[in-house]
Amino acid sequence: MAxxxxxxxxxxxxxxxxxxxxxxxxxxxxxxxxxxxxxxNGAGQRVTLTLRITEGPCEGRQIWEGINFQHANDxxxxxxxxxxxxxxxxxxxxxxxxxTNDLHGxxxxxxxxxxxxxxGYTPKNEVARYMPLDGGAAEPxxxxxxxxxxxxxxxxxxxxxxxxxxxxxxxxx
Numbered sequence: 001m002a003x004x005x006x007x008x009x010x011x012x013x014x015x016x017x018x019x020x021x022x023x024x025x026x027x028x029x030x031x032x033x034x035x036x037x038x039x040x041n042g043a044g045q046r047v048t049l050t051l052r053i054t055e056g057p058c059e060g061r062q063i064w065e066g067i068n069f070q071h072a073n074d075x076x077x078x079x080x081x082x083x084x085x086x087x088x089x090x091x092x093x094x095x096x097x098x099x100t101n102d103l104h105g106x107x108x109x110x111x112x113x114x115x116x117x118x119x120g121y122t123p124k125n126e127v128a129r130y131m132p133l134d135g136g137a138a139e140p141x142x143x144x145x146x147x148x149x150x151x152x153x154x155x156x157x158x159x160x161x162x163x164x165x166x167x168x169x170x171x172x173x
């Protein structure tokens with residue numbers, strides 16, 4: 001027997017959320033957290049995402065995803081960059097991605113699948129596709145055909161970026 005050193009009132013603590021994977025399907029969700037971290041071997045970088053389901057019976061549940069956008073393995077890097085491009089297109093981002101915060105707060109559709117069980121681990125959710133909210137396939141952004149300096153100049157079709165704290169959301173840029 002061991003003394004806690006204080007009184008712990010379990011009735012004042014909310015139980016943990018359901019940690020079972022959500023059923024396979026398509027959900028409306030939004031990115032609520034993101035980070036860029038080194039890969040396990042330190043030779044690349046991953047974008048880590050927390051997506052929250054915003055509608056339906058799984059509303060409020062979260063899915064965690066990692067995208068290898070820089071990787072020592074060319075195939076892993078290509079797949080990761082394709083995933084990240086698909087997410088950028090789904091949120092309507094125009095132009096290059098410089099800050100993962102630009103992915104936050106935009107309702108999108110995600111197709112959720114179940115991973116194959118790994119040794120010692122149960123299956124988990126993975127995002128198989130990122131799609132715009134309207135349900136259509138995300139169209140990848142076309143590479144601009146103008147010199148880099150011209151890309152930074154606003155035109156009538158591309159309004160200038162708002163200053164920090166401005167009212168334009170990333171998908172409106």
